[in-house]
Structure formats: structure tokens, C-alpha cells
Amino acid sequence: MTAVDTDSKNKYGQTLTQEAVTVEDSIVPTLAEITVDGEDVTDVKAIEEEVVLTFEEDINPDKVSLVSFEVAGYNVTAVDVTDNVITLTVARKAGSTLAATPKVGTKVTQKATVKDANGNSLTGLSAEVAVSNADVTPPIITNVVIGGTTDEEVTAQDTLTFTFSEATDKPALTDSSFATGLKTLVLANNGSATWNAAGTELVVVLGDNPTITADDTINFVAADTVEDLAGNDFGTEIIFTVPTLVGSDF
Known part of the structure; x- marks a missing residue:
């Protein structure tokens, strides 16, 4: 330590001195x-x-x-x-x-x-x-269009077009990607499931002799669920319930 002068004096007029103290930072940095x-x-x-x-x-x-x-x-x-x-x-x-x-x-x-x-x-x-600021909102289906049907059943080569609320990862989908109970979409037999380039629209073409009928439900199985580009799962909730169809509806 070093003695330094101060501005203070004692009663005899002598300048007071005090030892200089060096203060060192020894504190570990912490997050704010x-x-x-x-x-x-x-x-x-x-x-x-x-x-x-x-x-x-x-x-x-x-x-x-x-x-x-x-x-x-x-x-x-x-x-x-x-x-x-x-x-x-x-x-x-x-x-x-x-x-x-x-x-x-x-x-x-x-x-x-x-x-x-x-x-x-x-x-x-x-x-x-x-x-x-990560995107944590899962995609949803905003519209479903049935095309090609002119009778009272969903039949071979009919299309189901699903529109999503945002771009998805466009996974490859097969019959096993959809949970339909004991019913089938028979995509493997002249059917298909294709995405548009943006991943916002999925077109499912039913294969030969599909067995789904009115009031059947369709949803994605967990292993093949759709995700948006931020990794949010669409989930396994029902994406479509087959309606009762009549020719005048199409």
C-alpha cells in the first residue's frame, strides 16, 4: 500500500495521509x-x-x-x-x-x-x-375439397384436396400414414398422395376399391405426421370426416 495526501489537516495544521487501498474485482461473471x-x-x-x-x-x-x-x-x-x-x-x-x-x-x-x-x-x-421468437404455432387444415365424385359414395380415383395454413415439410405419405380404422384409401393401388411445391396443399387420389364410406374419419398416424417448416407437428387429430354424398352436391 502507498501513503497518499488528503485535503484534511489535523489541529496542528499537518496534512493527513492515508494508505491507498487497491480494490480488485474477484466476482465471477453471472448472467443478467x-x-x-x-x-x-x-x-x-x-x-x-x-x-x-x-x-x-x-x-x-x-x-x-x-x-x-x-x-x-x-x-x-x-x-x-x-x-x-x-x-x-x-x-x-x-x-x-x-x-x-x-x-x-x-x-x-x-x-x-x-x-x-x-x-x-x-x-x-x-x-x-x-x-x-421461434414459431410455435402448428399448422392447421383450412379447407378440404372433394373432387371427382358424382354418386353417393367416395369411390376410386376421387380426390381429397387438403389446404394447410402454412408451408409444411411435405412428407412422403402412404396408406400406412393415414389412420382410417379398418377402412383403406388403397393409395398403393393406383392412388397417390402428392404435395404442391409450397407444401401447403395435399392432394390424395383414392386408389381402386377404397373402403371408406360416409362418417368414416381420417387422420395422420403419429409416425408420419405433417410438420411446418419450424418443426411444429400438425398432430394426429381428425383431418376429415367423409360426408354423406349425393350427386347434386358435385
Whole structure:
């Protein structure tokens, strides 16, 4: 310690001195907090294809790398440090059905030591995405059109055209993709299920001798359910109930 003069004097007119004290930051960096729905949560946001971690103090950019953090279900492809903010650019792992933008609850785990601007080390951080602009709305069917029928039954080569509310992943569909009870669409026998280029319209052509009749229901089985481009499942709810048909309806 070093003695320094002050502006104070004692009763004898002598200038008082005091020892200089050096204050050092030895506090480990922590994530800042934000309030979401009335609760305080760590400031971890997912914006498009980036996960943004905001700390209480500046981070040393030389102590952050591609392997510093792991984002569950994603590869970290780039990292940026600006003052107290670490931005991880992420991409879905091969074969993943996750959305391009990590959703709320996605785990972020520290895998290597990070240091703040004063050299304090942070290890073992585990957090979750608290705010995300990811699309979490599943697609729905907005319209169904029956074509080709001129009698009282749905018969061979009739078409069912399903319009979806948004673009889908256009999965390949077969007879086993549809749950119809003991009834069949017989797509494998001169039938088909094809998507338009945008993935918003599915045209099902019934094959020879389909057995579905009025009041039968059709839905997707879980293994082949349709998803939108953000990875939201359409689900297995009923997509169509065969109506009672009469010739004058077509």
C-alpha cells in the first residue's frame, strides 16, 4: 500500500495521509436477469438462428470459443463477444426436426471456461432459453375439397384436396400414414398422395376399391405426421370426416 495526501489537516495544521487501498474485482461473471410473465429469469434469448447470453459485466472475447457453450439439439457455428453479450450462432444438427430458432426451454450448457474482462473465471453454467421468437404455432387444415365424385359414395380415383395454413415439410405419405380404422384409401393401388411445391396443399387420389364410406374419419398416424417448416407437428387429430354424398352436391 502507498501513503497518499488528503485535503484534511489535523489541529496542528499537518496534512493527513492515508494508505491507498487497491480494490480488485474477484466476482465471477453471472448472467443478467430479465422479467418474463412476472418472473425473474436469466437473460438468454433466441433470435432467429442466434442464442444471445447477456452478462452482468464485460466478457473477455479471447476466452470464448466455439466449444465454450453447447445448445441442446444444435451445433454452434460461430460466436461473437461484444462487451457483456455473447452471441452464439446455431444450426440444427443433421437429421434434426427442431425449429431453426431454439424454443423457450432449450438448454444452454457451458463446456469450457469463460473469463470476464478482469480475469475471473466462470465454469459450470447451465441455463435455458427464456425468450424466443421461434414459431410455435402448428399448422392447421383450412379447407378440404372433394373432387371427382358424382354418386353417393367416395369411390376410386376421387380426390381429397387438403389446404394447410402454412408451408409444411411435405412428407412422403402412404396408406400406412393415414389412420382410417379398418377402412383403406388403397393409395398403393393406383392412388397417390402428392404435395404442391409450397407444401401447403395435399392432394390424395383414392386408389381402386377404397373402403371408406360416409362418417368414416381420417387422420395422420403419429409416425408420419405433417410438420411446418419450424418443426411444429400438425398432430394426429381428425383431418376429415367423409360426408354423406349425393350427386347434386358435385
